[in-house]
Amino acid sequence: MIIHFSKSLAIFLSIFLISATAHTAERPNIIVILSDDMGYSDIGCYGSEIDTPALDSLATNGMKLTQFYNTGRCCPTRASLLTGLYPHQTGLGHMTASRYLEPGYVNTIGPNCLTIAQVLKAAGYRNYHVGKWHVFKESDSTNTANPNFKNWPKQRGFDRNYTMLSGAGSFFDPKTMVRDNTRISVKADKAYQPETYYFTDAISDNAVTYIKDHRKEHANKPFFMYVAYTAAHWPMHALPKDIAKYKGRYDAGYDAIRRARYAKAKKEGVIGDESPFTPTVGDWDNVKHREWELRCMEVYAAMVDNMDQGIGRIVDTLKDEKIFDNTLICFMQDNGGCAEGLGRKARGQLTKRPNKPTMPPMKASDLQMDMIPKQTRDGYPLVMGPGIMPGPADTYIAYGRDWANVSNTPFREYKHWVHEGGVATPFIISYPKGISKIGSIAKDPGHLIDIMATCVDYAGARYPKEHGGRAITPMQGVSLRPILEGKTLERSEPIFFAHEGNSAIRDGKWKLVAKKQGVKADKWELYDMSVDRSETNNLAEKHPKRLEDMKKRWYAWAKSTQVFPSIHLGEKPLQ
Numbered sequence: 125m126i127i128h129f130s131k132s133l134a135i136f137l138s139i140f141l142i143s144a145t146a147h148t149a150e151r152p153n154i155i156v157i158l159s160d161d162m163g164y165s166d167i168g169c170y171g172s173e174i175d176t177p178a179l180d181s182l183a184t185n186g187m188k189l190t191q192f193y194n195t196g197r198c199c200p201t202r203a204s205l206l207t208g209l210y211p212h213q214t215g216l217g218h219m220t221a222s223r224y225l226e227p228g229y230v231n232t233i234g235p236n237c238l239t240i241a242q243v244l245k246a247a248g249y250r251n252y253h254v255g256k257w258h259v260f261k262e263s264d265s266t267n268t269a270n271p272n273f274k275n276w277p278k279q280r281g282f283d284r285n286y287t288m289l290s291g292a293g294s295f296f297d298p299k300t301m302v303r304d305n306t307r308i309s310v311k312a313d314k315a316y317q318p319e320t321y322y323f324t325d326a327i328s329d330n331a332v333t334y335i336k337d338h339r340k341e342h343a344n345k346p347f348f349m350y351v352a353y354t355a356a357h358w359p360m361h362a363l364p365k366d367i368a369k370y371k372g373r374y375d376a377g378y379d380a381i382r383r384a385r386y387a388k389a390k391k392e393g394v395i396g397d398e399s400p401f402t403p404t405v406g407d408w409d410n411v412k413h414r415e416w417e418l419r420c421m422e423v424y425a426a427m428v429d430n431m432d433q434g435i436g437r438i439v440d441t442l443k444d445e446k447i448f449d450n451t452l453i454c455f456m457q458d459n460g461g462c463a464e465g466l467g468r469k470a471r472g473q474l475t476k477r478p479n480k481p482t483m484p485p486m487k488a489s490d491l492q493m494d495m496i497p498k499q500t501r502d503g504y505p506l507v508m509g510p511g512i513m514p515g516p517a518d519t520y521i522a523y524g525r526d527w528a529n530v531s532n533t534p535f536r537e538y539k540h541w542v543h544e545g546g547v548a549t550p551f552i553i554s555y556p557k558g559i560s561k562i563g564s565i566a567k568d569p570g571h572l573i574d575i576m577a578t579c580v581d582y583a584g585a586r587y588p589k590e591h592g593g594r595a596i597t598p599m600q601g602v603s604l605r606p607i608l609e610g611k612t613l614e615r616s617e618p619i620f621f622a623h624e625g626n627s628a629i630r631d632g633k634w635k636l637v638a639k640k641q642g643v644k645a646d647k648w649e650l651y652d653m654s655v656d657r658s659e660t661n662n663l664a665e666k667h668p669k670r671l672e673d674m675k676k677r678w679y680a681w682a683k684s685t686q687v688f689p690s691i692h693l694g695e696k697p698l699q
Contacts, residue, residue, distance in 0.1 A: 152555065152582055153451040154249075155349045155438070156240075156575060158205065159431060160198065160256065160357040161539060163461030163531025166428055170550045171389030171533060173373060173381070174425045178436035179455060179552060184563055186453070186554035189607065190394045191653075192570045193630070194459055196539060196546040196623045198291055199258045201458040201572060202352070206259065206280075207237040208576025208587075208599035210620065212686040214259075218624065220291065221262040228686030232260035232275055236597050238588070240579050241281030244348045247585035252334040253277045253285040255327040255352035265289035265300045266493050268307065278305050282350075286316070286330040288323070290495065292354065295323040295361035295427075296517035297492045297501055311488040311501060322363055324355045324427065328434025332441045339445045348579065351438070356427040358466050358522035360514035366426035367515050374421045377408030378526050385533040393565050394550070399657040401534045406526025413510040420523040421530075423515045452582055453554040454575065460546045461531030463538040467521035470509030477507050477518065496520055534658050542621040542628040543637055543659055553608060558582075560610040568613035569630055573601030581605050618677060622687045629678045635659070636674040648675060 165171035169183040195201045199220050200211035211217050212228030214237050222229050233239075241251035257265075260275035277285035286303055293299030301308050303315060310321050316330060331351050338347050374381060382404050389395045411417050435455075442448035481503030497520075499505050504518040514521040528538050535544035551570065553559065580587050581603035588596055606613050618631035625640030633654040638647065650664040650671050651657075664671050682688055 151247075151346045151584055152558065153346050153348070153442075153447060154244075154579055154582065155351060155451060155453045156205070156579075157351045157435065157453065157455040158202070158255075158353065159428075159455070159457045160352075160354045161459060161462040162356050162428065162457045163528065163533070163545070164535060164548045164550060165385045165389055165533040166356070166457075166461070166531050167432070167550055169392050169552075170394050171385040171392060172428075173384065173388075174428045174432075175369070176428065176432040178432045178439060182435075182439070182453060182455065182554040183552045185556070186552060186562065187559055187564045187566060187608070188392075188394060189551035189553070189566045189568070189570055191567055191657075192456060192549050192551035193547045193619060193621070194457065194549050194572055195621065196459050196542050196626065198357075198458055200623060202257070203233050203259050204572040205575050206239045206241075206350070207233060208240070208573050208580075208601050209237055209597055210573065210600055210622075210685050212622065213237070213597050213600070216259060217622070217687065220258060220260060220265075226686070231262070232264070233280075235592070235594050238591055238596055239280045239282075240576055241277075241348060241350070242591070243281075243576070243580060243585050243587055244583050245281045245283075246588075247583050248345055249583060249585075250338060250342050250345050250347045251282045252331070252338070252347060252349045253282045253287055253352070254331045254334065254349070255286075255288065256291065256354050257287045257289050257352070258291040260289075262290060268491070268493070271307075273305060276302070276305060284334055286326070288354065292357055293323075293492065293495050294359065294497050294517060294520075295354070296321060297497055298323045298354070299492050299495050299497075301492070307491055309489055309491050311486075311490075320363070322361075322430070324353060324430045324434060327351065327353055328431075328437050331434075331438050335438070335441050335445065339447070346583070348583075353431050353434075355431040356424050358462065358464065359520040360420055360423040360427070360523055361517065361519070362423045362426035362430065362515050364515070366430050367423055369429065370422040370425045373425065374418050377411075378406035378530055379404040379408060382530050382533045385530070389533070395534065395657070398653070398655050399534050400660055402536050402658050402660060405529040416510055416513065417524070417526075419513045419515070420521065421527050424523045424527065426515075449556040451555070452558065453552075454578075455550070455552040456572070457549040459539040460535070460541075460544075460548065461528035461538055462522065463525035463528040463540075464522050465524060467508040467519075468510065468524055474505050474507045475509040475512065477512075478505065536659055537639075540624060540626065541639060542623060542626045543639070544657060546626070547621060547628075553604070555608060558605075559608050564610070566607045566613075568607055569615070569619060570604060570607075570613065571601060571619045573599070574604050575601070577601040578604045618674075618681075620678060620681045620685075622682055627678060627682075629674050629681070631674060631677070634670065634674065636671065636678065650674070 168176040203214040203216035215230040215234040217228040289300040483503040532545035537543035537545040621628040628637035
């Protein structure tokens with residue numbers, strides 16, 4: 125009896141283990157890739173002249189979404205993507221150093237929300253983060269004496285991480301770097317010492333390492349990886365070999381490049397006649413510092429190119445490990461092209477490079493805690509302003525509004541705003557085992573809140589109602605699985621936007637949107653996106669009932685998600 129029982133038990137356990145292994149194998153690995161401060165037309169398959177063969181290949185052999193949305197700004201987007209909630213619901217309705225202290229603006233993701241990593245960990249996934257974090261108080265990211273770890277990646281579900289805690293910094297010496305829970309200087313990080321350190325390469329290389337290590341140590345488990353590049357956020361830093369590739373590519377100027385992008389985006393199928401060409405902002409004929417402006421865009425293109433090279437290495441690693449076909453990859457951007465002018469006017473910094481270092485060199489162990497470093501590691505001071513050619517570590521310059529207008533072709537506005545130029549992002553999905561029609565294009569409106577729902581769906585995970593004795597805010601999005609299966613994405617609720625008083629609601633083909641700056645509130649604008657996605661023909665006066673109905677829905681949502689009181693503090697709400 126004992127022998128027969130043992131055999132029966134062994135058979136049962138074998139069947140159970142085979143079943144469990146099969147179930148694990150069916151669940152995909154998931155990689156979410158987020159780029160920084162890039163516009164709708166900045167990658168090749170969405171219209172760009174920048175070389176992005178890796179992303180183009182993922183799109184050709186996967187699919188493209190043409191009406192996907194972010195929140196219009198860095199850390200609100202990251203909070204929304206990670207949690208499946210609208211930014212104000214997480215506590216990050218503005219930035220990580222906001223002066224507003226209302227519930228929606230506490231500068232950090234709160235205990236009422238979980239990250240994708242936390243939810244998938246409970247379903248048996250291993251989780252990895254590489255790159256930018258930027259979802260908790262800036263003061264906590266720089267506090268070396270008494271660090272508050274509760275919202276660091278490790279405490280938010282990630283098993284391993286190589287992370288810049290804050291929002292921006294030098295690409296050659298990034299700010300607030302940590303490996304797992306340990307602060308590091310990139311020059312003294314024993315785990316990664318390349319011949320030339322460049323943050324975009326470091327993000328890609330560490331992602332590759334984590335994939336290889338996972339396959340060696342946890343091959344029986346699926347993984348989730350969040351790859352958050354800082355390309356192509358200012359400063360315009362790039363490697364000489366990548367910059368050289370783009371010499372002369374932008375000599376035709378703003379309007380010519382925008383028109384070429386517009387034509388290519390139409391050919392690629394990511395826009396059509398419903399997206400008319402909007403006026404070009406910059407006047408190339410009257411540019412004062414033409415060589416400098418050209419160099420700014422050449423460096424920007426080099427930054428995007430280098431990121432794509434790294435994505436290519438990640439994809440090649442998946443293929444080498446024979447797990448590419450069962451890996452779901454999503455690529456998107458955190459906001460539109462950035463019109464901010466940092467470093468474009470000298471403000472106390474040097475405007476001419478000295479011939480030799482003027483400061484003592486930094487020690488390899490010295491932590492970099494400044495967004496704008498005071499000096500390079502070898503002692504050169506930072507230089508800014510027109511005529512300072514960007515690219516090297518001693519420069520700190522943004523590419524400016526006129527090139528951002530090129531990035532956002534054909535749309536209006538930029539990062540910060542919630543018109544299409546601020547919130548529309550390319551969205552590429554690769555999942556060879558799960559896409560019904562390879563190379564297809566989907567026009568269903570989607571939003572970052574849908575990423576959590578998609579991951580939960582494909583991982584077979586359970587999104588909890590409570591965690592650690594606290595109620596968890598229900599996820600707001602819907603799974604994108606129907607799109608991958610060639611079906612229509614059904615939404616029971618519109619998509620909402622609110623940032624710095626810029627407000628919008630997207631309901632089917634209709635979009636209601638408004639800008640708000642200072643104490644002056646602009647009027648609401650109404651657009652039929654099926655014929656005017658570029659937001660050129662305001663229909664507010666022609667459809668007053670629809671205008672009022674959508675306004676009411678937006679205000680009801682804003683009240684329920686902690687948008688008010690907010691940036692509107694001391695100002696009159698939009699009418």
